[in-house]
Amino acid sequence: MRSRIGHRRLANLRISRTLGGSPAELVAWLGAVQSQEYQAAKWGLALRLRRANRDADIDGAVDAGQILRTHVMRPTWHFVAADDIRWMLELTAPRVHQTLASYTRRQGLDGLLVKAATVFERALGGGEALTRAELGDRLGRTGTRVDALQLSLLALYAELEGVICSGPRRGRQFTYALLSDRAPNARRLPRDEAVAELTRRFFRSHGPATIRDFVWWSGLLTGDARRGLEMIRARPESVDGLTYWSVGQVRAAPRRGPAVDLLPIYDEYLVAYRDRAAVPHGPPAVRTRARPAVPFQHAVVIDGQIVGTWRNHRTPMAHVVDVVALRRISAVERRALDGAVARYARFLGVPVTFRIS
Numbered sequence: 564m565r566s567r568i569g570h571r572r573l574a575n576l577r578i579s580r581t582l583g584g585s586p587a588e589l590v591a592w593l594g595a596v597q598s599q600e601y602q603a604a605k606w607g608l609a610l611r612l613r614r615a616n617r618d619a620d621i622d623g624a625v626d627a628g629q630i631l632r633t634h635v636m637r638p639t640w641h642f643v644a645a646d647d648i649r650w651m652l653e654l655t656a657p658r659v660h661q662t663l664a665s666y667t668r669r670q671g672l673d674g675l676l677v678k679a680a681t682v683f684e685r686a687l688g689g690g691e692a693l694t695r696a697e698l699g700d701r702l703g704r705t706g707t708r709v710d711a712l713q714l715s716l717l718a719l720y721a722e723l724e725g726v727i728c729s730g731p732r733r734g735r736q737f738t739y740a741l742l743s744d745r746a747p748n749a750r751r752l753p754r755d756e757a758v759a760e761l762t763r764r765f766f767r768s769h770g771p772a773t774i775r776d777f778v779w780w781s782g783l784l785t786g787d788a789r790r791g792l793e794m795i796r797a798r799p800e801s802v803d804g805l806t807y808w809s810v811g812q813v814r815a816a817p818r819r820g821p822a823v824d825l826l827p828i829y830d831e832y833l834v835a836y837r838d839r840a841a842v843p844h845g846p847p848a849v850r851t852r853a854r855p856a857v858p859f860q861h862a863v864v865i866d867g868q869i870v871g872t873w874r875n876h877r878t879p880m881a882h883v884v885d886v887v888a889l890r891r892i893s894a895v896e897r898r899a900l901d902g903a904v905a906r907y908a909r910f911l912g913v914p915v916t917f918r919i920s
Contacts, residue, residue, distance in 0.1 A: 569867030594764035603827035649749035692730030762791025771807035
């Protein structure tokens, strides 16, 4: 039964059943996508798309403002569809503010939060896009000097207040822009409707999942999660003493032979769940050793189960995917892995080989 849950999640998360739409439509389907590792997060979107599945496709959607990168739900970076950013921030920002309150207090920022947001808003007026350092410089011109950590907390506050969000990249640099410029028509929802909508987005795309999973992913309270499940009439099922909930179901595409996926660090399949019984992270003998947790590395997934880690290693001549296996990889699985690496090569637009240790 647990393996069946893993397979259903792979389909609902659009890993085994890719989406034919745009990057923004994919992000909207998933609700939000953790994206603090930008290059890895782009691959996480591309592997779920049938057409717009190259590195430049995702960059284009981000630079055009179809996908915004901001802090929402848990205090970490997420991709959010432009149409969703207002109602999602208004629903989840109060909880994130509570989480961050002790950090801002220790940094002596309580009296600066509103001032900084006002300075940032003025600096970004007229369609301007500035880097975080440039925003710090504008703040410094008012006589307020802050260090890098303080500046990041001030920018985060302005994001949560719906003042700023990601702007178009400037080369390799990230910029901020006014949210009102980047998403002028973003929807707003009454709170109960927002709770129902976020609950629906999660359980249709990440289900089957538990209430603890949704509370962890969304940052909402358990009471909100239970009310959301009631409003969307989610279906429960009991597996090994845990109750999993689902809304609808994406039918998994048939795969011949073993299904191998190269998932990036912080992929939703890896980090969106607090109850991890359905997707064991390697053989039991391996999981008991002292080693970094697999969710915080790129993961090799075969038939829904995590069997190794991988990383992209650049040589002067090519890209090489180094796979560290947590169990023996069969010859048939190696051939399927070769197909997964070829897909990654198409995303990068360069030749890629792999080796297993």
